[in-house]
Amino acid sequence: MSLQGWGRYRNYDSEVLECLLPQSVGAMVPSRAGLIARGNGRSYGDAAVGELATLICGGLSRMKAFDAGNGILTVEGGTLLSDILRAFIPRGYFPPVVPGTKFVTVGGMIASDVHGKNHHRVGGFGDHVTQFKLVVASGELVTCSRTENPELFYATIGGMGLTGVIVEASFEMKPIETGWILQKTTVAQDLAGALKVLQATDELTYSVAWIDCLAGGKSMGRSLVFTGEHATREQVSARMPQAEFFPAAREPKLGLPFDFPAWMLNGVSVSAFNEMYFRAGARKAGSPSLVHWNPYFFPLDGIHRWNRLYGRRGFLQHQCVVPEGNALAVLGEMLERFVRSGKGSFLAVLKKLGRGGGLISFPTSGYTLALDLPATTDVFPLLEEIDKIVVQAGGRLYLAKDARQSRHTFEAGYPQLSAFRELRRVTGADRRFRSHLSTRLGI
Amino acid sequence: MNRTGKTLLLIGATSDIGRATGLVYAMAGWDVQLAGRNLEAVHREADDIGTRSGASVSVHQLDILNTSRFEDFCDTLPKLPDTVVCVVGQLGEQRRAERELDHATEVLRTNFEGPALLLGLFAERFAKRGFGTIIGISSVAGDRGRGSNYVYGAAKAGLSAFLSGLRNRLASAGVRVLTVKPGFVRTRMTAAMKLPPLLTAEPAQVADAIFSASETKKQREVIYVRGLWWPIMLAIRSIPEPIFKRLRL
Numbered sequence: 001m002s003l004q005g006w007g008r009y010r011n012y013d014s015e016v017l018e019c020l021l022p023q024s025v026g027a028m029v030p031s032r033a034g035l036i037a038r039g040n041g042r043s044y045g046d047a048a049v050g051e052l053a054t055l056i057c058g059g060l061s062r063m064k065a066f067d068a069g070n071g072i073l074t075v076e077g078g079t080l081l082s083d084i085l086r087a088f089i090p091r092g093y094f095p096p097v098v099p100g101t102k103f104v105t106v107g108g109m110i111a112s113d114v115h116g117k118n119h120h121r122v123g124g125f126g127d128h129v130t131q132f133k134l135v136v137a138s139g140e141l142v143t144c145s146r147t148e149n150p151e152l153f154y155a156t157i158g159g160m161g162l163t164g165v166i167v168e169a170s171f172e173m174k175p176i177e178t179g180w181i182l183q184k185t186t187v188a189q190d191l192a193g194a195l196k197v198l199q200a201t202d203e204l205t206y207s208v209a210w211i212d213c214l215a216g217g218k219s220m221g222r223s224l225v226f227t228g229e230h231a232t233r234e235q236v237s238a239r240m241p242q243a244e245f246f247p248a249a250r251e252p253k254l255g256l257p258f259d260f261p262a263w264m265l266n267g268v269s270v271s272a273f274n275e276m277y278f279r280a281g282a283r284k285a286g287s288p289s290l291v292h293w294n295p296y297f298f299p300l301d302g303i304h305r306w307n308r309l310y311g312r313r314g315f316l317q318h319q320c321v322v323p324e325g326n327a328l329a330v331l332g333e334m335l336e337r338f339v340r341s342g343k344g345s346f347l348a349v350l351k352k353l354g355r356g357g358g359l360i361s362f363p364t365s366g367y368t369l370a371l372d373l374p375a376t377t378d379v380f381p382l383l384e385e386i387d388k389i390v391v392q393a394g395g396r397l398y399l400a401k402d403a404r405q406s407r408h409t410f411e412a413g414y415p416q417l418s419a420f421r422e423l424r425r426v427t428g429a430d431r432r433f434r435s436h437l438s439t440r441l442g443i
Numbered sequence: 444m445n446r447t448g449k450t451l452l453l454i455g456a457t458s459d460i461g462r463a464t465g466l467v468y469a470m471a472g473w474d475v476q477l478a479g480r481n482l483e484a485v486h487r488e489a490d491d492i493g494t495r496s497g498a499s500v501s502v503h504q505l506d507i508l509n510t511s512r513f514e515d516f517c518d519t520l521p522k523l524p525d526t527v528v529c530v531v532g533q534l535g536e537q538r539r540a541e542r543e544l545d546h547a548t549e550v551l552r553t554n555f556e557g558p559a560l561l562l563g564l565f566a567e568r569f570a571k572r573g574f575g576t577i578i579g580i581s582s583v584a585g586d587r588g589r590g591s592n593y594v595y596g597a598a599k600a601g602l603s604a605f606l607s608g609l610r611n612r613l614a615s616a617g618v619r620v621l622t623v624k625p626g627f628v629r630t631r632m633t634a635a636m637k638l639p640p641l642l643t644a645e646p647a648q649v650a651d652a653i654f655s656a657s658e659t660k661k662q663r664e665v666i667y668v669r670g671l672w673w674p675i676m677l678a679i680r681s682i683p684e685p686i687f688k689r690l691r692l
Binding site: 020062063064065066073074075083087091 | 487488490491494495496497631
């Protein structure tokens, strides 16, 4: 069968297998080679497509237990984050870390060690996982935690499914008083300003910047920095006396039923959007306002199948992280290239990251810049140039977003790669678990 | 979350519709009793529903073909439920049922005999108590026998008639009886079939329809989950037999 990543830039051929019971995974794994687990298919490139076969894990969707005493939730690996939010927000609990979409599985969140707007404070999702059960190459079910099989534990966090299949996981939920976020918008007129605001808001729980990567000259890097805190009941009552403390998720009303024509997203239309968005944000800046948890954390989930926006050719997402030291110069150079190319998108995000969790987790101390680009032929050489800047700066690219980086870029960015490869070899995972991504990058 | 103190008994807990229905009631504050044949699989659903909702969920073994155990099953439940929903069903294979007596027997017993006898026992107990709701999942296939699935259809027709009779008999005894006809539902049972979107419901929609017919909008007692099925089945029922018998349906 033909499978794609969320970016839809390429079709990959892979046999599709479905598992409906956690206990059946152990029997499916040992008879296969070139297999990878797939959750909800939200990684952008080729990470969740097996070289030969792909194990669809959406059927492993049952929750197992919740301990209100310590907030630890245990679920099967294919459980959707959206289900967790729906069940637990009304009871006053929120996941420790959420990525930019709620349509991901817990297994996928561990395998990508996803980060959220609070990474600078609390680390990635993997930092909050207390334990998981992994079906390894032999088919054996192995319990992993910081004390039990720790090597496998740290290799699996951010390990892109290349150590085994996560069939069950436990992690800490955090108590919240309401489902509202008290958001504040700060305007930064250029890149230096944006980095300064992100630095200054380091103490706040959530912070992220939308960056205009088409604005050049003196406005290059102009941004809206959004910070947020979980609102208390008092704050909600004072501002919106009629509001429910725990509002439910509204299902998407907007959808893209077809591919957008490719010409609709171009330099002019995106520039116009960016200008409007920046001005609208600037008008609201200053005074804090209450935002519903769903649009705050998952703005794009409001548009069903938004990945069709880039048309049939699909799109690439480029997300790098560069060390804090010379971030201003490095990010400035990158932005200049994007501006000059006119290829920048309206979905560009700048964020400060804290230290990393797993052996080959993406997050590491520094600043991360992420943007979408249409998968046109002239974008590839541009990204090659950008990658050179990343490598020179000692940075790396996010594997869950990647569909195209070179082996050289990858190897330069992940210093613990040899230890990861060795663990794969020793456990037999190197032959058993292979995705198109791992083959392309020689992991 | 506010608990209501009410209890649902769900028979056929490991089916997609059963699972969704149990969750809707649990999220609305009900306690849930789950019954099914494979106890390990029922436990998995019970943990899921309990974790998602915080409801108290109990697990009970029941084989819908083992009718001799039914009275014992009813009497050993920790509490006589306020509402019982039976979602047990087996589509079977029509061609096989035409040739193999065993298969036809299984389809008839699973879809009619088992559910009818079991719900009949609860009807007795509910009538004696003076209140309760009985909900059976029947099928549009039971509205008129068609060449492509009449063994299954006949069993569902039997169940519809049984429920209709119960409703008629218990109307004055404070017991409500609902017949739910889901139409096509996207489940594991129909995973390989290509289904028309307007006539096809998700398991969660069936569950919502059951809960709302039972608890919130109480006007209807025979429910087509997708409204479009009602005029379609009305049309199919009104085709004169001499014409109907020549149609390929």
